[in-house]
Amino acid sequence: MTDDRPALLGTRYDQLARNTIDYWMQPDAPTLSQPQLIEAVEHAPALHDASLRLYLHVPYCAQRCRFCAFSGGNSLDWKQAEDYATLLVQSLKDTWGRTAMRGKPIRSVNIGGGSPDLLGDSIDRVLDAVQALPGFGPDTELGVEFTLATVRPAFIDRLVAHGVSKVSFGVQSLDPVVRGYTRQPKTLVHLERVLEWLDGRIPVVNADLITGLPGQTREGVAADLDTLIADPRVTAISSYLLTVGAAPALVAAIDSGKTPPVPAGLEQALMRLETYGAFRRSGWIRRGTNTYVDPRAVPQNVLSRMAGDECIGASSYETFLLGIGPQAVSSLPGVRLENLVDVEAWSDAVRRDALPVCVSKCSTVHQRDMALWTFPLRWEGLPRARWEAMQDALSPGQVQTFEALQHEGLITASEEGFGLSLLGEVFMGQLVRDLKADDGRAAVDAYIAEGEALGHAASRGNAPDVNVLNNRQHAHRWLRRE
Numbered sequence: 229m230t231d232d233r234p235a236l237l238g239t240r241y242d243q244l245a246r247n248t249i250d251y252w253m254q255p256d257a258p259t260l261s262q263p264q265l266i267e268a269v270e271h272a273p274a275l276h277d278a279s280l281r282l283y284l285h286v287p288y289c290a291q292r293c294r295f296c297a298f299s300g301g302n303s304l305d306w307k308q309a310e311d312y313a314t315l316l317v318q319s320l321k322d323t324w325g326r327t328a329m330r331g332k333p334i335r336s337v338n339i340g341g342g343s344p345d346l347l348g349d350s351i352d353r354v355l356d357a358v359q360a361l362p363g364f365g366p367d368t369e370l371g372v373e374f375t376l377a378t379v380r381p382a383f384i385d386r387l388v389a390h391g392v393s394k395v396s397f398g399v400q401s402l403d404p405v406v407r408g409y410t411r412q413p414k415t416l417v418h419l420e421r422v423l424e425w426l427d428g429r430i431p432v433v434n435a436d437l438i439t440g441l442p443g444q445t446r447e448g449v450a451a452d453l454d455t456l457i458a459d460p461r462v463t464a465i466s467s468y469l470l471t472v473g474a475a476p477a478l479v480a481a482i483d484s485g486k487t488p489p490v491p492a493g494l495e496q497a498l499m500r501l502e503t504y505g506a507f508r509r510s511g512w513i514r515r516g517t518n519t520y521v522d523p524r525a526v527p528q529n530v531l532s533r534m535a536g537d538e539c540i541g542a543s544s545y546e547t548f549l550l551g552i553g554p555q556a557v558s559s560l561p562g563v564r565l566e567n568l569v570d571v572e573a574w575s576d577a578v579r580r581d582a583l584p585v586c587v588s589k590c591s592t593v594h595q596r597d598m599a600l601w602t603f604p605l606r607w608e609g610l611p612r613a614r615w616e617a618m619q620d621a622l623s624p625g626q627v628q629t630f631e632a633l634q635h636e637g638l639i640t641a642s643e644e645g646f647g648l649s650l651l652g653e654v655f656m657g658q659l660v661r662d663l664k665a666d667d668g669r670a671a672v673d674a675y676i677a678e679g680e681a682l683g684h685a686a687s688r689g690n691a692p693d694v695n696v697l698n699n700r701q702h703a704h705r706w707l708r709r710e
């Protein structure tokens with residue numbers, strides 16, 4: 229911490245986390261080969277406490293939101309959707325079939341993007357294939373994302389017909405000025421229309437919000453929350469902290485003055501604090517990394533299915549999180565697989581029956597300490613038994629940090645295990661970073677620094693000022709010119 233940046237809210241931190249979604253990064257592995265990766269996937273052990281979670285990515289979107297961290301491979305050519313649905317199912321079956329968890333119960337399935345609604349009728353093929361997997365059952369959470377401006381009533385009808393338990397869509401901010409800065413449609417007519425179409429037919433209706441956007445104020449954040457919490461048609465809200473370094477197009481827009489800067493540290497911290505405060509005051513409960521649910525509006529059997537996997541990263545070393553589709557990331561015991569971002573390259577690889585991954589961005593490191601640093605992201609916290617079973621995997625520094633964070637009131641302890649205080653939730657990303665081992669932390673920092681460098685390159689004219697910069701597998705192309 230520097231002298232001129234005071235600690236925020238009496239904590240050890242002088243800023244909020246610079247990263248909120250890419251904690252699972254590992255250093256690049258330039259010498260890894262496809263056969264080594266396949267072997268690691270096929271030998272990843274199904275250990276005690278293993279669970280199977282699926283994430284299916286749909287890389288189509290009609291919008292180009294400046295903050296979007298998921299649009300690196302997004303294609304506007306959704307006429308190919310039918311073909312893509314077939315390849316997605318093929319890749320899912322191939323990856324799933326190689327693992328020791330094939331046939332085991334599936335905890336959750338999330339279909340996200342991009343805009344899965346652009347699959348149109350082809351969503352049936354994806355949902356049918358998922359529901360036909362042995363292991364998919366009444367306890368499996370089934371969630372689908374869509375974009376408000378492009379989703380059609382017929383798509384929602386298909387989700388209802390398949391018994392989808394959760395839908396999720398981005399709102400980010402209700403303020404037209406902030407929406408304009410982010411390149412979202414300024415009008416809210418789509419939100420109103422979609423909430424009418426949904427009309428109580430899907431139990432979890434989740435609106436995504438972001439704090440820390442250019443032009444946002446604490447009052448604006450509080451007003452958005454009040455409006456959405458009071459709307460009986462919205463039963464869950466995810467409030468994310470903006471990761472600027474995952475969105476080079478936003479960095480470029482701020483550099484060049486097209487948008488105002490993002491709110492400063494204290495303002496941001498208070499936005500987070502007040503957000504979690506508003507949820508708790510309204511009796512909403514945490515059921516995901518940044519997701520709160522109204523427990524009176526969601527039936528108990530649906531609530532108990534909510535896995536809290538919206539951050540699309542594994543929760544522990546034992547977890548099999550299979551991320552399928554361009555840009556999606558899988559995490560298995562001893563393997564991290566990063567799919568090719570480029571949609572064409574990914575599709576070609578699947579057609580050739582090759583593993584459609586960017587090998588140098590994958591890793592075969594055994595992250596046995598994962599449950600320690602992911603627990604701030606998990607609504608269920610860290611059970612004491614898991615903490616005790618993990619001792620051999622931790623460095624003395626990690627144990628010391630864990631104890632210090634309890635002492636400082638950011639982590640709470642009980643007989644059952646460990647959780648976050650309200651202040652801990654505000655700084656959850658910083659806790660993850662602090663609890664990681666040194667090499668993992670360095671990889672995350674490097675990822676964020678690269679994102680910021682790409683944004684600065686764009687504002688100097690050395691890279692295109694568009695979301696294609698989110699394809700980090702091509703980052704060297706632009707940074708070489710700097």
Ligand SMILES: C[S@@+](CC[C@H](N)C(=O)[O-])C[C@H]1O[C@@H](n2cnc3c(N)ncnc32)[C@H](O)[C@@H]1O
Pocket residue numbers: 248289295296297298340341342343373374375376396397398399400436437438468469470471472474475
């Ligand atoms: C990628 S979108 C997919 C859903 C859909 N396309 C939509 O936006 O309506 C999922 C959510 O991720 C969040 N998100 C995207 N980029 C982010 C970033 N750089 N930092 C924090 N959250 C981000 C947004 O809240 C967004 O609604």
Ligand code: SF4
Pocket residue numbers: 289290291292293296297298299341342343375398
């Ligand atoms: S955040 Fe915006 S650009 Fe990104 S996937 Fe959603 S609608 Fe598309």
